[in-house]
Amino acid sequence: MSDIAIVGGHGQVARLLIPHLTDRGDVPVAxxxxxxxxxxxxxxxxxxxxxESASVEDxxxxxxxxxxxxxxxxxxxxxxxxRKRTVDLEGSLKSIQAxxxxxxxxxxxxxxxxxxxxxxxDMGESWVAYVKAKREADEALRASSLDxxxxxxxxxxxxxxxxxxxxxxDTGYGEIPRADVAAVIAAALSDDxxxxxxxxxxxxxxxxxxxxxx
Numbered sequence: 001m002s003d004i005a006i007v008g009g010h011g012q013v014a015r016l017l018i019p020h021l022t023d024r025g026d027v028p029v030a031x032x033x034x035x036x037x038x039x040x041x042x043x044x045x046x047x048x049x050x051x052e053s054a055s056v057e058d059x060x061x062x063x064x065x066x067x068x069x070x071x072x073x074x075x076x077x078x079x080x081x082x083r084k085r086t087v088d089l090e091g092s093l094k095s096i097q098a099x100x101x102x103x104x105x106x107x108x109x110x111x112x113x114x115x116x117x118x119x120x121x122d123m124g125e126s127w128v129a130y131v132k133a134k135r136e137a138d139e140a141l142r143a144s145s146l147d148x149x150x151x152x153x154x155x156x157x158x159x160x161x162x163x164x165x166x167x168x169x170d171t172g173y174g175e176i177p178r179a180d181v182a183a184v185i186a187a188a189l190s191d192d193x194x195x196x197x198x199x200x201x202x203x204x205x206x207x208x209x210x211x212x213x214x
Contacts, residue, residue: 001025001026001027002026002027002066002067002068003026003027003029003045003065003066003067004021004026004027004028004029004066004067004068004069004070004189005029005031005062005063005066005068005069005070006018006028006029006030006031006044006069006070006072007031007049007051007059007069007070007071007072007073007091007095008031008051008071008072008073008074008091009028009029009030009031009032009037009041009044009046009072010030010032010033010034010037010040010041011072011073011074012156012158012178013072013110013156013178013181013182013185014030014070014072014182015040015041016161016178016179016181016182017070017072017182017185017186018030018041018042018043018044019043020182020183020185020186021186022043022044024186024190027044027045028041028043028044028045029044029045029046029047029062029066030044030045030046030047031046031047031048031049031051031062032046032047032048032049033048033049033050033051035048047062048062049062051073051086051087051090051091051094052083052086052087052090052091054094055094056094056097056098056101057098059094059095059097059098060098060101060102063095063098063099063102063104064102066104067104067106068104068105068106068107068108068189069095069099069104069106069107069108070107070108070109070110070185070189071091071092071095071107071108071109071110071137072110072185073087073088073091073092074087074088075087075088075130075133080126081125081126081129084126084129084130084132084133085129085133088130088133088134088137089132089133089134089136089137092109092137092140092141093137093140095107096140096141096144096146099146100144100145100146104146105146105147106146106147106189106195107141107144107146107147107148107149108148108149108150108151108185108188108189109137109138109141109148109149109150109151110151110153110181110185111134111137111138111150111151111152111198112130112131112134112152112153113152113153113154113173113200113202114131114152114173115131115134115135115138115152116135117131118131138150138198142198147192147195147196148195148196149188149194149195149196149197149198149199150197150198150199151181151184151185151188151199151201152198152199152200152201153176153181153184153200153201153202154171154173154174154175154176154200154201154202154203155173155174155175155176156175156176156177156178156181157175157176157177157178158177158178159175159177159179160177160179161177161178161179161180161182161183162177162180162203163180163183163207163208164180164203164204164205164206164207164208164211165180165183165184165201165202165203165204165206165208165211166201166202166203166204166205166206166211167184167199167200167201167204167206167208167211167212167214168199168200168211168214169197169198169199169200170200171200171201171202171204172202173202174202174203175202175203176201176202176203177203180201180203180208181201183208184199184201184208184212187208187209187212188212191209191212191213193212193213193214194212199212
């Protein structure tokens with residue numbers, strides 16, 4: 001049994017990840033900004049964390065006694081350019097530094113497909129900021145001392161999960177239910193073959209654990 005810190009613990013993917021962890025005996029430690037959000041997270045332990053205002057030391061405090069970190073936070077789809085930096089990038093950087101400070105080795109980060117390419121300015125300022133933030137966060141994680149895995153899903157949907165995906169270095173663009181992204185994160189945490197890999201994932205026909213093994 002391990003305590004797993006989830007940054008962005010009230011997010012849609014995080015909420016779907018929690019039952020995967022509890023079902024196998026792990027303890028999800030959901031980091032939440034609003035204490036009232038705890039009621040939405042049955043099975044999880046919760047600790048307060050405001051990603052934007054928190055220091056690295058604050059992150060280290062809420063990571064205490066955890067064996068792994070999942071960074072699943074996002075600045076939202078409201079067009080707030082500044083939050084792409086303060087949440088998607090700086091939140092990741094502070095999480096990485098805190099994990100290194102505590103000696104937590106395992107770190108799984110949820111990124112996005114296509115962030116290696118320069119964003120199209122016609123997509124708008126918010127999209128450009130989002131792509132740059134995710135790209136820089138991934139680069140920082142790769143450069144860290146951690147046992148990292150980067151998960152890059154295609155377009156997220158709210159469809160029911162199938163437990164089957166296509167995963168690899170370059171899957172081509174596609175959609176994937178958030179529920180299946182949660183299953184991928186859970187499987188990656190317990191599969192050392194995913195360490196040091198950036199994995200694209202979309203809907204497919206291969207069971208999650210098998211797809212991750214490639």
